[in-house]
Amino acid sequence: MYKMQNPKNIKKIDLTVPQAHAFINMKQKNYWEWGRGSGKSTGLAYGARKQVVQMPRASFFLVGATYSQILSRTLPSTIEGLEMFNLYQDVDYVVGRCGKKHGFDMPFQPPNQWNNIIHWSNGAIHQLVSLDNPNTGRGLNSYGGIGDEAALLDPEKLYNNVKTTNRAQKEIFKNCSMLGAEIYASSTPINKKGKWFTDIEEEAKKRPDLYYFSKSNAFWNPHIRKNWFDEMKAEAPSELLYNAEILNIRPKEITDGFYANLNPDKHYYTDHNNTYLETIGINLNKQGNFNSNQDNDVLHNEPLIVSLDFGVFNSLVVSQLNSNEYRVLNSMWVKSPKLLDDLFIEQFIPYYRPHQNKTIYLYGGHDGNNHLPNSHLTLFEQVRDLLTNHGWTVIIMSRGAAATHFDKYLLLNAMLKGQRNLPRIRINESNNSDLIIALERAEAVESLSGVDKNKKDERNKEFPQQHATHLTDAFDIPIVTMYNDLFKGSNAFASEFGIRIS
Template sequence: MMISKKKFVELTIPQLCCVMAQQRHKYIEMGRGGGKTTIFGYQMRELVRQMPKASFALVGSTYSQILARTLPSAIEGLEMFNLHQDIDFVVGRCGKKHGYEMPYQPPNQWNNIIHFPNGAIFQLVSLDNANSGRGLNSYAELGDEAALLDPEKLFTNVKTTNRAKKEVFKDCSLLGSEFYVSSTPINKKGKWFTEMEEVAKKNPKEYAFIKASALSNPYLNPAWFKKMRDQAVSEILYNAEILNIRPKEIVDGFYGNLIPAKHYYTDYNNSYLETIGVVARSEHFNSNQDNDVRVNEPLIMSVDFGVFNCCVVSQVQDDTYKVLKSFFVKSPKLLDDLFIEQVIPYYRPHQEKFVYLYGGHDGNNRLPNDERTYFQQIIEVLTKHGWTVYLMTHGAAPTHTDKYLLINAMLKEHQMRLPKMRINEHNNPDLIIALERTEAKEALKGGIEKEKKDERNKLFPQQHAPHLTDAFDIPIMTMFNDIFKGSSLLLSESRIQTT
């Protein structure tokens, strides 16, 4: 057996606070570069050290997120404390044949287990799959990127399992503990995490809420902060991601009836994700992982053009308009790159290769130094890759007031003739931020319009400006505005006849 050399890890003041805090329930809001990976690795190591043969819940919002982000971060954190994969622990398999002790409650399957030689295990629990935590009696719980977690599912799938006790562990300080780390949330869904600060203030004996920015880490090169500021696409993101400053909430939103708990959903094909294993490569994360795509029905693709090119993909499924996924490229990437590098590879598994193509009317403009229009360019690229395309954008563009009235009516779901609207949360993170942050203002000639100032601000992240929301709007307006206006007219006539 390999004997590891002693390794000394110096902790920052916030990291020491996290380690030394006596509370069993710890919530850590820390900017990137603040050292979350280090304290996460320390917490895992301490759980293993304190409670041999115990089972712990390692939580992620989805199995896809666990494979792509949570697990690699956990492995990196453990390495910082001299615990190395395939030497000091194994992932996705049982270590019994290597002489590992077995846990008090061995799992039925080991594909989502981290196993340590003293018998301690971490079970990877994804909140989009209620079965991933089934049968688990955990002695503690922890999760990375906690702002992405659904609080109701977290309670049902994880917190209720954190109940195991054994006489041998009665003096362990981490028995029944919670440990969640995250950078500050930038959308409404993560508000529950920052609200834990108030819980900690009311119950300081049981809960600790610790905040720190990257400035707390003295081991970061000062040039790194300048580099991050220069490369940050906006001051908002730099403040949130690096300095841990919470963004202000938009009150007068253009999509005012958008409610995360109602309109966002998660629907991964976890059976597929389990087949690709814990060493999945980027090419495995294609539309096969999406359980919400009807593979034998056409896709709706809507494009917004310019220096920032983006595409929103949707389907009408029964009485629901589902926004499946969104893509974008920034200059110097071009429109071709958007489809060749992202859209087409992602939907290569799709069976019915038909596209209903929508876009702004500037899609009829000719490309620079080219006879083709933007729409013709997209159609040519898709056709070369085996897709049949129907161009659906015709007639005059709707007004912002029309968009505001129709989309907020659909979000409210009071008109039976209009479909419900649902957005795949994990496939549309930037679209969701753009929808939540797009403001409404009074138009000069009356009515309501989108506030577009962020599109003219070169320092603002264009994926969070209204571009993606424009691509989101176009098919909805084309397909449903006449129905909406007809419904409104029928309602008005009915009221006249009634009176």
């Protein structure tokens, strides 16, 4: 790097003990389970810098779970971390284009396109690889790489799309300590899918010559201002999140789950419209860009199923039927002082503005049919009128009393298990992070009726309500309304709704 060779640009950077230990003990496989404020961005920037300085003109990977994640979170934090080492965008590197016209050297293997490339002035490149699009890593012959928010990565896709590309070597690099090195950093996972990341710790104990695993929290960081921890503890939605995100304490697993057959590998998916995301590129966060155009799983010419759970905490879940799959596309929520109207006006309506078929089948608890105080409208009718004023057609689908928790438990677990005469449940992982945590943490308790969903967290004001059972109720209602009679042997509801199960 030309700029780093200039003595005037030498900069002293104080490392934390975990950072220094990680840098000194760098292995071929490096996993850092570091909480917020522990210096992950600085550490990853140092790793990227060391790769580039040691191996000019070489190719590396920068991997994320989705292109959306890379553009909105990983890339900005990486750019900020690089500035700590006097490496600046459009000076030492360019993003999304070739730097040849700026006098940059060219890599050994120039890519066919540059829109997902960080091009360094000494010819090295980092290729942005999103695991939801295997084409982004196609043809890559890498000498190493980095991954942020690693607990979100799918380990099978990581192996197939990234790890297998880390095979390049040249005689001139044979003594480089970073040759083939991979660095993955993440705070501790709070859902089941991230468990693979923490499981690496045991592998590191068995093979310390190949693996380095580090755990740290922000108490090691002397640069955090004095009252930050007290503020984070006071403002944390729950002790669980404070412990996981700040203290790096792994959450206790739920053993008696209400959704006992929920399996991340079987039921979660990602399906972004990466062509759209690549077109808007680093402008992803500009107003109006972040909408349903980025979702490749939405049938834009088909109605949406919207289910509500309302109260002080208001939430909704958006779904669609797609052949023999019941797809949970999205979920949204607001808490007091914001109201249900705010949920639709600020989130749902802008996000689904590009949707072509503006028809909604509206579900929710049966108490939504009660008239509101000082109004002739029910809650459902109020929502219907609001959406109608924004160009939507709303069909209210709420029917009678709610099914028992035991009915829900039996039906949902039969569907999650894959009962043949019922559709398969699939959940968009990128758009339903809070719903997924709520589903995974919902507990089942025995009752006189059989099994109930434990609602204790809804009554706990200290618990983050987006991770309580509100969203799970919105998830349940349309499924149970549409399929419970079919599950029990009656096709009455299936006929009424025009449902055909192949």
